[in-house]
Amino acid sequence: MGLLSLKGFPGTGSFRHGVHPPDNKSLSAESKVEVMETPDTLTLPLLQHLGVPCKPVVKAGQMVRYGEMIGKGEAFVSASLHSPVAGKIKKSIMVTLPNGRHLPAMSVQTQGEQVSPHKIWADMKSKDWPRDCISIYDPFTIVKIIHDSGIVGLGGAAFPTHVKVTPNDTRMIDTLMINGCECEPYLTCDYRLMKEAPRAIVAGALLTGRAVSAREIVICVEDNKPDAVKKLKEATEQTVIKIAVLKTKYPQGSEKQLIKAVIGLEIPLGGLPSDVGVAMSNVGTMATVARGVIKESPLTHRVISVSGRGIKHPKNLFVPIGISMGEVIDYCGGLTQDAARVVAGGPMMGFSFSNFSTPVTKGTSGITVLSHDEISNEKETACVRCGRCVDACPMNLVPTRLALAARYNNPSIARQYHIQACFECGCCTYVCPAKINLVQLIRTGKKLVASGAK
Numbered sequence: 001m002g003l004l005s006l007k008g009f010p011g012t013g014s015f016r017h018g019v020h021p022p023d024n025k026s027l028s029a030e031s032k033v034e035v036m037e038t039p040d041t042l043t044l045p046l047l048q049h050l051g052v053p054c055k056p057v058v059k060a061g062q063m064v065r066y067g068e069m070i071g072k073g074e075a076f077v078s079a080s081l082h083s084p085v086a087g088k089i090k091k092s093i094m095v096t097l098p099n100g101r102h103l104p105a106m107s108v109q110t111q112g113e114q115v116s117p118h119k120i121w122a123d124m125k126s127k128d129w130p131r132d133c134i135s136i137y138d139p140f141t142i143v144k145i146i147h148d149s150g151i152v153g154l155g156g157a158a159f160p161t162h163v164k165v166t167p168n169d170t171r172m173i174d175t176l177m178i179n180g181c182e183c184e185p186y187l188t189c190d191y192r193l194m195k196e197a198p199r200a201i202v203a204g205a206l207l208t209g210r211a212v213s214a215r216e217i218v219i220c221v222e223d224n225k226p227d228a229v230k231k232l233k234e235a236t237e238q239t240v241i242k243i244a245v246l247k248t249k250y251p252q253g254s255e256k257q258l259i260k261a262v263i264g265l266e267i268p269l270g271g272l273p274s275d276v277g278v279a280m281s282n283v284g285t286m287a288t289v290a291r292g293v294i295k296e297s298p299l300t301h302r303v304i305s306v307s308g309r310g311i312k313h314p315k316n317l318f319v320p321i322g323i324s325m326g327e328v329i330d331y332c333g334g335l336t337q338d339a340a341r342v343v344a345g346g347p348m349m350g351f352s353f354s355n356f357s358t359p360v361t362k363g364t365s366g367i368t369v370l371s372h373d374e375i376s377n378e379k380e381t382a383c384v385r386c387g388r389c390v391d392a393c394p395m396n397l398v399p400t401r402l403a404l405a406a407r408y409n410n411p412s413i414a415r416q417y418h419i420q421a422c423f424e425c426g427c428c429t430y431v432c433p434a435k436i437n438l439v440q441l442i443r444t445g446k447k448l449v450a451s452g453a454k
Contacts, residue, residue: 003369008243009218010264011061014247015257019248019427021348023224028307028314029188035118035318036331038085038110042322044070045095045105048361049152050159051077056106066115067269067298070106073150079160079362080150084300084320086112098344098351098358103208105359108322120301121318125196129203129290131239134210139167142211142293147148149292150299150362155179155253155282156345157189158363161289164279165211174277175263176214178286180201180221180228181246181253184346186307187366190283192316193303194228197287198235205241208242212279217241219283220258222249250348251425255280258393263309269421299412301364306332310339319360325367326356340375345367348426381434388436389428395421399428403438406445414445422446 006013047053055072064070064083071081090107095104147162178201182190194201201219209217219236221229223245232243242445244262246252256267258280266274273280284303291297300321307314311331321326327343330337335342342357343350347368389399398417405413419442428438 006246006262009244009262011260011262012264013261014249015252015260015394017392017396017427018249018251018257019392019430021430023185023248024307025186025188025191025224027186027309028305028316029191031192031315032314033121033123033192033303033316033318036323036328038114038117038320039323039327040110041090042084042320043093043095043105043324043359044081044107044108044111044322045097045103045359045361046071046081047101047103048081048158048321048363050081050157051075052077054081056092056305058089058106060089062089063087063111064089064108067300069298070108073160074391077160077163079152080148082150082298082300083108084322085110086114086336095359096355097361098353111428117301117318122298124200124287124291127199127344129199130294131202131206134206135202137207137210137293139211139213143167145293146211146289149297151285151288151292152299152362153282154284154288154302154365155300156349156363156365157362158298161281161285164281165208167212168274171274171276172277172280173212173214175216175218176205176209176212177262177278177280178217178219178283179253179255179258179280180219180225180232180283181258183222183250183253184348184365186306186368187346189303189305189316189366191225191228193284193287195224195231198231200287200290201232202235202239202241203235203294204288204290206239208279208281208286208289214279217280218244220244220246222246222248222252231291244274248310251394254394254423254425269418274378302362304328304360304364305366307366308369309371309374310336310341314337321362324356325353325358325360328354328360328367329356329369335369336371338371338373339369340372341370343370348430349424376383376435377411378435382437383434383436386433388431388433392427393426394427395423397422399438399442402445404440405434406441409448411445411449414449419445419449
């Protein structure tokens with residue numbers, strides 16, 4: 001694949017800047033998805049998505065069925081919550097997520113006859129996903145089911161999917177892009193899903209393409225996943241879906257970089273993919289859309305990766321939303337003696353945490369456990385103005401300026417240098433020779449700006 005053109009598409013297959021961290025995907029890439037048994041208790045925060053928290057529609061002591069709505073997303077940018085098990089609602093509690101947010105949550109104690117998680121995963125993997133009768137589903141019905149099923153983006157951002165696919169007369173969608181790049185090091189849950197359940201992804205992509213009236217549907221995969229590309233090409237035969245195989249580079253999976261790499265368009269500063277006629281979603285989200293629309297099953301389970309040299313047995317797992325991180329880690333044999341840091345998600349954009357009772361949420365793509373050899377203990381030194389962070393930033397920002405603005409409590413400088421355009425990919429921190437945690441400072445600066453400080 002050349003760097004100047006991407007065969008069959010107007011883009012080049014890559015983007016300017018970015019980095020090439022070791023992907024370490026071999027730790028878990030060949031581990032088939034295993035199904036975890038249903039635990040005794042699940043903890044379900046009322047905010048597992050970008051937007052407004054959902055509101056409880058059940059009370060403590062009430063019995064609920066599998067898949068029953070227990071929290072309703074009433075605002076437009078919100079998502080409903082459904083019970084992954086049959087059981088009894090317990091008294092509400094507060095939980096702290098790895099990003100530091102304190103949130104109210106409901107607990108469900110498992111009771112009664114359950115729907116087997118093995119059956120749910122077997123359905124997902126099956127070949128029984130229609131591709132030739134998608135037209136029987138009305139676009140508005142598809143959008144309504146996506147909304148009612150509580151589906152959010154499973155790539156990590158957890159943006160409510162119905163918002164992306166709701167028809168908009170002022171922003172017509174020409175292309176639906178399905179993100180299978182999974183560029184974060186260590187994580188392989190999307191890779192396994194593409195290998196083991198490609199037909200569910202394809203069915204979801206066709207349904208979503210119909211919902212947004214897209215002229216073109218493209219599934220995007222990096223060239224370090226040839227087996228996934230092969231499976232997807234087989235699953236998309238005799239459909240309108242194209243496969244774009246892209247250069248392996250971080251953060252290729254970012255929507256702005258992916259749109260530029262495939263169709264050569266740039267999203268304006270502060271804009272959205274819909275500004276250039278694109279809707280984008282993740283491969284895992286597409287499989288969930290297929291389950292929601294065709295099987296009438298809401299989002300209750302997801303595939304996650306557990307990887308890193310600090311975990312005894314790296315795996316890919318199919319788990320219920322609300323299971324604790326500790327239960328997942330224990331299932332993988334626990335931590336090794338040289339485990340040094342536990343991260344929710346991947347090491348580039350994830351959040352370190354130490355409370356293992358923290359629940360898996362809809363946006364949890366994995367758990368990465370890093371050993372002492374995989375983290376840097378070097379102390380921060382003074383910025384030497386080498387400019388490496390500028391060369392690495394895929395958004396053409398000046399990370400040191402943003403970080404200094406945050407450190408010295410200067411929101412006006414942060415705004416002047418477009419701090420809100422940063423999507424916290426971590427490239428700047430990765431290349432900084434002074435070991436300044438630039439992205440952490442920028443996160444602080446964004447909160448300062450969001451508070452309205454002058």
